[in-house]
Amino acid sequence: MKKIINGVLAAAMLISVAACASSQAQQTDLTPPARGLDAKTQLECGTKRGCR
Secondary structure (H helix, E strand, C coil): HHHHHHHHHHHHCCCCCCCHHHHHCCCCCCCCCCCCCCCHHHHHHHHCCCCC
């Protein structure tokens, strides 16, 4: 009887470890959104993005 209980516990542990290992965490994008040009820069450079 003890062998059966140990086998069931080992199988439960194996299944729980396998379930944790297979799930992947969601990666969130931590980069802030690009800021637009302010009014003064737009007047000086127009709509060009390389004028910073």
